[in-house]
Amino acid sequence: MICTAPAQYDGRNTLPDAGAHERSEPMTAPTLELRGITKRFPGVVANDAIDLRVEPGQVHALLGENGAGKSTLMNILYGLYQPDDGQILLDGEPVRFSGPREAIARRIGMVHQHFMLVPPLTVAENVMLGHEQRRGPLLDRERAEAEVRRLSEQYGLDVDPTAHVRDLSVGMQQRVEIIKALYRGADLLILDEPTAVLTPQEADELLAIMRGLAAQGKAIIFITHKLREVLAVADHITVLRGGRVAGTADPKTATQASLAALMVGRPVLLHVEKGPGHPGEPVLEVYDLAVLGDRRQRAVDGVTLAIHAGEILGLAGVEGNGQNELVEALTGLRHAERGQIMVGGHDLTNAAPRRFVERGVAHIPADRHKYGLVLEQSIADNFVLSTYYQPPFARGLRRVFSAVWDNAVRLVQAFDVRTPSPALPAGALSGGNQQKAVVAREMNRPAGLLIAAQPTRGLDIGSIEFIHKQLIAARDQGMAVLLVSAELDEILSLSDRIAVIFKGRIAAVVDGPTATATELGVLMAGATPEKAAG
Amino acid sequence: MPAPPPLPPARRHALIDRMRRVRLPGLGQSILVPLLAVITALLVGAVIILVSGGNPVRAYEGLYEGSIGCPGALSGDAGIQVTRLVCASSVTDTLITATPFVIAGLAVAFAFKGGLFNIGVEGQLLAGSLATVLVGYKLDGLPAALHITLALAAGIAAGAVYGAIPGLLKAYTGAHEVIVTIMLNYVAGTMTSYLLSGVMKDPRSGAVARTPYIDTAARLPDVWPGPEMLHLGAVFAVLTAIGLWWVLQRTTIGYEVRTVGANPHAARYAGMSVARTVALTMAVAGGLAGMAGAIEVTGVNYYHTPGFSVGYGFDSIAIALLGRAHPVGVIPAALLFGALRGGSSRMQFLTQIPVDIIQVIQALVLLFVAAPAIVRWLYRVRQRPHTVIEERPEPAASV
Numbered sequence: 001m002i003c004t005a006p007a008q009y010d011g012r013n014t015l016p017d018a019g020a021h022e023r024s025e026p027m028t029a030p031t032l033e034l035r036g037i038t039k040r041f042p043g044v045v046a047n048d049a050i051d052l053r054v055e056p057g058q059v060h061a062l063l064g065e066n067g068a069g070k071s072t073l074m075n076i077l078y079g080l081y082q083p084d085d086g087q088i089l090l091d092g093e094p095v096r097f098s099g100p101r102e103a104i105a106r107r108i109g110m111v112h113q114h115f116m117l118v119p120p121l122t123v124a125e126n127v128m129l130g131h132e133q134r135r136g137p138l139l140d141r142e143r144a145e146a147e148v149r150r151l152s153e154q155y156g157l158d159v160d161p162t163a164h165v166r167d168l169s170v171g172m173q174q175r176v177e178i179i180k181a182l183y184r185g186a187d188l189l190i191l192d193e194p195t196a197v198l199t200p201q202e203a204d205e206l207l208a209i210m211r212g213l214a215a216q217g218k219a220i221i222f223i224t225h226k227l228r229e230v231l232a233v234a235d236h237i238t239v240l241r242g243g244r245v246a247g248t249a250d251p252k253t254a255t256q257a258s259l260a261a262l263m264v265g266r267p268v269l270l271h272v273e274k275g276p277g278h279p280g281e282p283v284l285e286v287y288d289l290a291v292l293g294d295r296r297q298r299a300v301d302g303v304t305l306a307i308h309a310g311e312i313l314g315l316a317g318v319e320g321n322g323q324n325e326l327v328e329a330l331t332g333l334r335h336a337e338r339g340q341i342m343v344g345g346h347d348l349t350n351a352a353p354r355r356f357v358e359r360g361v362a363h364i365p366a367d368r369h370k371y372g373l374v375l376e377q378s379i380a381d382n383f384v385l386s387t388y389y390q391p392p393f394a395r396g397l398r399r400v401f402s403a404v405w406d407n408a409v410r411l412v413q414a415f416d417v418r419t420p421s422p423a424l425p426a427g428a429l430s431g432g433n434q435q436k437a438v439v440a441r442e443m444n445r446p447a448g449l450l451i452a453a454q455p456t457r458g459l460d461i462g463s464i465e466f467i468h469k470q471l472i473a474a475r476d477q478g479m480a481v482l483l484v485s486a487e488l489d490e491i492l493s494l495s496d497r498i499a500v501i502f503k504g505r506i507a508a509v510v511d512g513p514t515a516t517a518t519e520l521g522v523l524m525a526g527a528t529p530e531k532a533a534g
Numbered sequence: 535m536p537a538p539p540p541l542p543p544a545r546r547h548a549l550i551d552r553m554r555r556v557r558l559p560g561l562g563q564s565i566l567v568p569l570l571a572v573i574t575a576l577l578v579g580a581v582i583i584l585v586s587g588g589n590p591v592r593a594y595e596g597l598y599e600g601s602i603g604c605p606g607a608l609s610g611d612a613g614i615q616v617t618r619l620v621c622a623s624s625v626t627d628t629l630i631t632a633t634p635f636v637i638a639g640l641a642v643a644f645a646f647k648g649g650l651f652n653i654g655v656e657g658q659l660l661a662g663s664l665a666t667v668l669v670g671y672k673l674d675g676l677p678a679a680l681h682i683t684l685a686l687a688a689g690i691a692a693g694a695v696y697g698a699i700p701g702l703l704k705a706y707t708g709a710h711e712v713i714v715t716i717m718l719n720y721v722a723g724t725m726t727s728y729l730l731s732g733v734m735k736d737p738r739s740g741a742v743a744r745t746p747y748i749d750t751a752a753r754l755p756d757v758w759p760g761p762e763m764l765h766l767g768a769v770f771a772v773l774t775a776i777g778l779w780w781v782l783q784r785t786t787i788g789y790e791v792r793t794v795g796a797n798p799h800a801a802r803y804a805g806m807s808v809a810r811t812v813a814l815t816m817a818v819a820g821g822l823a824g825m826a827g828a829i830e831v832t833g834v835n836y837y838h839t840p841g842f843s844v845g846y847g848f849d850s851i852a853i854a855l856l857g858r859a860h861p862v863g864v865i866p867a868a869l870l871f872g873a874l875r876g877g878s879s880r881m882q883f884l885t886q887i888p889v890d891i892i893q894v895i896q897a898l899v900l901l902f903v904a905a906p907a908i909v910r911w912l913y914r915v916r917q918r919p920h921t922v923i924e925e926r927p928e929p930a931a932s933v
Contacts, residue, residue, distance in 0.1 A: 331803075332805075333802060333803060352805070352807070353802055353803060353804070353805045354805030354806070354807075355805075356805070357804070357805040358805075363803070365803060370797075370799045370800070371799050371800055371802075371803040372800065372803070373797075373800060374793055374796045374797045374800050374801075375796075375797070376796045376797075377792070377793065377796060381789070385793070385800065385803075385804040386803075386804035386805050388786055388789050388804075389786045394786050397785045397786050397787060398784060398785060398786075399784055399785060399786055399789060
């Protein structure tokens with residue numbers, strides 16, 4: 001079936017009425033072929049003779065570590081970059097896109113990692129933004145809503161076109177982005193790390209949606225570095241490493257270990273090896289802590305906890321059950337309404353953040369852009385963000401740059417933060433390297449308690465392995481570690497004890513080595529410990 | 535904590551070498567756009583002069599002669615005897631005009647570094663002038679060094695207090711500093727008129743509302759004696775700019791100011807007191823504005839009148855923007871504004887083009903600086919790619 005409507009689409013007003021837009025049967029995506037795509041940046045070959053073939057009705061996973069060249073390749077396909085060499089073919093016909101508009105006209109859609117939505121507008125308004133449905137000079141809101149509803153039903157997206165985007169969860173917002181691409185006639189969808197921002201449940205739902213889209217003839221390029229998801233959803237797997245195709249794999253025969261080895265270029269330990277913990281004195285003691293959330297709701301409601309030297313306490317829970325508020329209260333960033341926080345025997349309830357710093361509380365924040373880094377400042381400055389005023393980084397009021405520089409050089413090296421220079425702004429680092437920089441800083445200062453919130457979010461396998469080893473090493477040297485993670489696997493493989501948080505209360509504390517994912521899953525959903533055990 | 539082991543020295547030095555070779559966003563880039571903005575503004579200004587029937591070449595000749603050149607040198611005006619002295623006086627005029635611009639520009643630039651938009655320079659400057667003039671004429675019989683110091687200190691302190699008000703309100707109540715400083719400008723302006731026509735009025739000034747002259751001991755001495763008359767304030771201005779740069783870059787307080795300005799959340803996370811830093815930043819900015827007023831009173835006017843400020847408060851914003859909020863960058867920006875203002879009357883004298891064209895040019899400079907995309911597009915200046923560095927993983931052996 002040939003449908004030419006999207007090609008005629010003038011790119012400014014509405015989509016042609018009778019074109020791709022209101023067809024009732026699904027149409028088949030073009031076969032995409034990339035041949036020998038090469039892209040050089042100053043000093044770097046980001047893509048080196050990459051071949052890729054994507055068939056209609058298939059989910060093609062593009063797997064690779066940060067900096068492997070996945071995003072560059074997709075930006076070339078979407079017209080954001082021009083390849084230095086190589087060809088893009090759609091149904092065998094060579095094409096050249098000088099911008100996303102041309103790629104969209106050829107039915108290619110992209111869902112970016114960071115959403116491009118206007119929060120106060122409704123779903124339908126966001127979807128038609130730039131491609132407004134009109135009735136004379138007026139917006140035809142009903143028609144846009146009907147169209148969104150139709151797409152939502154056809155692909156099982158379950159999105160309410162009249163809802164305001166600001167009220168939607170991250171997972172729902174992502175579906176709005178998918179509808180936006182479909183609304184513009186996309187038959188080939190590029191999803192750039194779509195699960196990085198999702199909870200495990202939302203991620204599973206998204207994988208089901210991707211299967212549904214493929215079943216109706218869409219082609220999907222799924223960029224990720226999460227092996228489990230790839231094996232669950234992909235029809236084909238292409239692994240990139242260092243800008244080249246490191247190999248392709250068949251999900252029926254591939255294993256997580258084989259894919260990881262292909263990605264990293266060496267065998268990778270997917271499960272951390274750790275000996276039994278040797279818990280000592282309690283370092284953090286929390287009694288009956290209550291904390292209000294942003295909407296003045298009681299986010300943390302009577303939490304009592306103790307973490308001992310030499311142990312990792314994992315805090316498991318579905319996101320939004322008070323984890324963030326708890327961590328903020330334990331670092332002085334949020335006011336505690338009730339209760340007591342003791343660090344190393346000192347009462348730090350509602351103390352200023354600096355007192356937590358000085359009492360040896362290190363904190364890897366969940367939101368690295370908000371709290372973790374000053375993107376405009378140099379990497380070297382970011383490494384001393386909370387110790388800038390202490391020796392050796394300052395002498396009186398004067399900063400000592402040689403010490404700051406030596407510290408930066410050492411951390412960049414030790415934590416493999418990939419940057420040409422620590423004098424560059426932190427914003428110039430890729431996401432994974434930004435996270436490594438934060439982890440490097442927090443694990444490197446004198447502290448007895450490490451609060452690690454989502455410490456491996458957005459990292460590739462090699463870095464995750466590295467950070468897990470560091471956390472274990474910290475524990476073995478007598479540090480108390482509070483690990484807050486949305487990744488159940490991470491909690492299970494690292495924790496000596498696991499506390500499950502549900503609606504701001506600790507539902508249960510279980511022994512780490514014997515806990516199972518099923519048991520935790522039930523507790524996270526709000527069951528009482530007795531039911532979970534039975 | 536498991537501190538990573540120190541690197542072997544040889545390897546470490548190789549790494550440092552490699553890192554230092556990387557080109558950082560250079561000085562060239564940050565100067566290029568403001569420079570092109572000024573050139574563009576002058577070109578557009580020339581078109582406007584042409585369209586309104588003037589001769590832009592003659593106009594700019596006049597501007598040049600009146601600001602940095604010698605009157606009559608280019609225009610061949612036989613009426614003026616060209617002497618070294620006259621030439622020097624147009625340059626000193628420019629420098630004297632630029633002096634308060636530098637300091638007031640710093641008041642805006644410093645606040646910018648702390649993430650604050652100080653619209654209140656006008657009011658802080660008036661507060662500083664009032665305090666300085668009061669100390670200047672109320673006290674007498676003091677040794678000059680002491681009297682000058684007291685007068686300047688009073689101006690700086692008054693400006694700092696006046697600047698700290700919006701700073702404290704912002705820090706502890708969240709009141710937006712832009713709104714508060716604008717309001718405080720009106721308060722200062724009205725208070726000045728009231729005091730200067732009331733309790734602080736010079737009884738001998740007749741119908742004119744102005745204060746008495748300050749004591750001669752409270753007047754800033756000239757840098758060098760003679761008719762060129764460049765007062766010491768110009769030196770203070772340059773030293774202040776350099777000192778402020780040093781504070782921002784080299785001290786922990788400067789780092790706190792910059793961090794709070796760039797990301798207050800991260801600053802709080804790092805244990806800095808955001809509220810205290812905001813209040814301090816505004817107090818320093820206000821102190822600078824007060825110093826600008828104090829130097830005008832002690833160096834140029836020797837008294838205070840309601841018409842004292844010739845728009846310093848607002849020009850200082852343009853100057854800070856043109857200087858890219860860099861303390862040292864403010865100096866050339868202020869010199870440009872000083873030259874434009876200093877040369878404008880000579881331009882009007884020669885060409886009958888109204889001095890108001892200068893304000894048009896200043897506005898154009900601000901427009902092009904505030905919208906660098908226009909300049910980049912006009913001159914096809916490529917923005918330094920600000921993309922993520924995606925370095926290819928390299929085998930560890932190559933380091």
